[in-house]
Amino acid sequence: MTLLDDILGFNENFVADKVYESYETSKVPTMKAVMLTCMDTRLLDLSTKALGFKNGDVKVVKNAGATITHPYGSTMKSLLVGIYALGAEEIIIMGHKDCGMGGINVDQVLGTMKERGIKDETISVLEHSGIDLNHFLGGFSDVRENVRANIDMVFNHPLFDQSVPIHGLVIDPHTGEVELIQNGYDKVVSN
Numbered sequence: 487m488t489l490l491d492d493i494l495g496f497n498e499n500f501v502a503d504k505v506y507e508s509y510e511t512s513k514v515p516t517m518k519a520v521m522l523t524c525m526d527t528r529l530l531d532l533s534t535k536a537l538g539f540k541n542g543d544v545k546v547v548k549n550a551g552a553t554i555t556h557p558y559g560s561t562m563k564s565l566l567v568g569i570y571a572l573g574a575e576e577i578i579i580m581g582h583k584d585c586g587m588g589g590i591n592v593d594q595v596l597g598t599m600k601e602r603g604i605k606d607e608t609i610s611v612l613e614h615s616g617i618d619l620n621h622f623l624g625g626f627s628d629v630r631e632n633v634r635a636n637i638d639m640v641f642n643h644p645l646f647d648q649s650v651p652i653h654g655l656v657i658d659p660h661t662g663e664v665e666l667i668q669n670g671y672d673k674v675v676s677n
């Protein structure tokens with residue numbers, strides 16, 4: 487049995503037993519918020535349960551490190567579309583302690599890529615085309631600073647409506663305890 491077999495087998499029963507009924511909701515977030523957090527396995531449920539969110543309450547965007555690497559990439563797009571088209575009125579950016587992207591070793595990642603067959607030549611072609619692989623694959627050293635930097639990137643984005651609060655949090659992946667980094671209501675600019 488592969489993972490995919492397990493998934494498909496489970497899903498058949500999930501639908502047949504109508505387990506989905508307890509998850510039914512609409513695509514508009516009840517709590518009118520969009521949250522960016524990390525893809526860490528420990529946060530799969532914890533990131534929403536520890537904040538009191540259930541299915542349907544918030545839009546959740548997840549990536550490695552809860553980080554916006556590019557102002558016109560998919561993460562920024564998700565936050566903007568969440569606000570302008572999908573019913574969110576507030577943004578939550580939540581990093582976490584003990585994040586795998588904290589102090590990630592880019593040389594090690596590149597080394598593993600090479601072991602898996604990515605050629606040196608490919609890497610130098612990318613670097614010569616202006617792709618900064620250190621930035622692209624890099625992480626951060628301080629999670630609180632990273633949350634603040636992400637808030638600044640959204641707040642100062644030319645397409646962002648500064649009357650939208652952006653809250654910054656850091657969650658403990660063991661206990662679910664959150665630390666407030668930025669109260670977004672303090673920073674909003676009225677239209």
Ligand SMILES: [Zn+2]
Nearest residue numbers: 524526585586
């Ligand atoms: Zn993480």
